[in-house]
Amino acid sequence: MAKSGSTSTLVALAAALTLALSVVWAADAESRPKKDKPAPEGRIAEVQILGFNDFHGWLQSPRSV
Numbered sequence: 001m002a003k004s005g006s007t008s009t010l011v012a013l014a015a016a017l018t019l020a021l022s023v024v025w026a027a028d029a030e031s032r033p034k035k036d037k038p039a040p041e042g043r044i045a046e047v048q049i050l051g052f053n054d055f056h057g058w059l060q061s062p063r064s065v
Helices: 002-031
Strands: none
Touching: none
């Protein structure tokens, strides 16, 4: 009986290790730049901030609400 408990622990450990390595491998593959297309020269994007979180109430409102 003790052998099947250690076997299931070993199988669970192997599954966890496989999952962790596949996540690290996938994240590394996504973060690498693609070789087939060069990066564009002017990489500036206009960004509009729709809102931000003032959860603790430290920011002053610019007008009375």
